[in-house]
Amino acid sequence: MITPAVIGLLVFFVYPLLASLWYSFTSYNLMSPPQWIGLRNYTYLFTQDPKVGKAALNTLWFVVFMVPIRIVSALAVAGLLVRVRRARGSWRSVFYLPALVPPVASVVAFVFLFNPGTGPVNRVLHLFGVDGPLWFNDPALAKPSLVLLSVWVMGDIMIIFLASLLDVPRELYEASSLDGANGAQQVVHVTLPHLVPVLLFAGVTGVIAALQYFTEAAVASGVASGKATIGAGASAAIGYPDDSLLTYAQWIYVRGFGNFQFGYASALAMVLFVVASVLVVFMMRRVGAYTPSEAS
């Protein structure tokens, strides 16, 4: 019964990991067989690759800013929603439904909304006498614009927070208010401790998602630059504007599938593997805490 899944793990997970490791020591372009070149891919990666540093820093930027901002906004909205009495279903839907919009659609929509020429956002800002910035066309603001998008689609983690907030036993609030705790003290001593597991969960999955951040950045670059998106081969659009949206995952794609340097791209992938593994090991320890014990 489980044989297909075991085969799947071997063919689509264990083998590719080992093959990636082997390719990373070779020069390989898919046309001719891989040729062993020792550590040359790695020395190039760490000393000469002109963009890998930029790509790694951009990815780190998303880890450091996007993940916490998303969590804090989701928590704030969940905190407001948990106190709503009337029309709860409708309120929740308003904040949840954007999470269902396909990522490509939400990115295209945001690039339109924020486009400097005719975008509604800058028009609304204009009404208030503010000259809107270039958003997705400004290297300094392209990443923050994507953070705004990530907040708009935060419904999935918001729902998890909301479920956890609804789960706090009411007796705890009653008991603590009998003991004289005020609202702020209740938040710190009752609500937050109850939320620690889901906050950790959201943090770690958020970091893992940020490490592989690809679609939103790639599509935003393609649409904002007005050029056809990265199809076969790397186009000038990737990382637009000015490499500010070039993430590490995209760099693997460019070197591998744009330049057909499968050996070098594998070396890039192995570095990502090491970084991600460290985080995964950390997460594995946590996952144990979420596994429900058998109800018997």
Add this chain to the structure above:
Amino acid sequence: MTATVIEATAQPSPLRPEARAPRRTRSLGVWVAEHVALVTLAVLFVAPVVFVVLTSLMPAEQTLTATIWPTSWQWSNYLEVFRTVPLARWFGNSALYAFGATACMLVSSVPAAYVLAKIRFRGASLLFGAIVVAMLLPPQVTVIPVYVLWSKVHLTGSLLPLILPNLFGDAFSIFLLRQFFLTIPREYTDAARVDGCGEWRTLLRIVVPMARPGIAAAALFSFFRAWNDYFGPLLYTSENQAAWPVSYGLATFRGVHGTDWSITMAMTVLVTVPVILLFLFAQRVFVEGITLTGVKG
């Protein structure tokens, strides 16, 4: 993306109203402040949808002006999308990808999750650990050798490299289903075995009916992931426009077909609507499943 997801769907859904919030007396000031904040945020969250839909109905020239309300309602923009690109075909590809991947996933992952949840065997924890790691690792780590494999069997240029692997289990789905199966009391499966049921029969007759909401959730996630996928189609189909799914076609739309925002927004709406409809429909299925089986995650 772990058990918490199940709780979020299988418990009284947090999307649905229920009366459990702490009911305490609060001052009017706090009430007003909270509602001002909520209404402001709600306007900000709904505004993108309103602007996108209004723009999708504008005459093309109007998207370059400052008026936000359409001067005339151009429902034909939606037809124009179908005339500009082979959208019907792309929708078909998306449906094939999403339904195909989900069906393949269910056939392989439900039995695998059952084994991991209900049968004790040597190496079970090692196997489960491997599945969790496979689920968490970025796909870019393994993508190159997998691509080489598919190119050796000449299946690149189609969506098959994205559908077929699901026949061999999908790590995230196995994880999700296993968490759900664990909540079914062992007495049920034990009783079935005592009555002489084999493992397949126990799975199909006892576990699957009881776990319907969980299976529906896993299927829905799988469907959404395929429908929304961009990286996979980019890798395998970018050179063959006839094989593109809608999400990939949308990403290339504006670059290839000029800067006409009204048509682009019409296509954005078209790509989004099926997902929203499916969710609204499936929400009922979840709730029904929970009430019918009496099993709660």
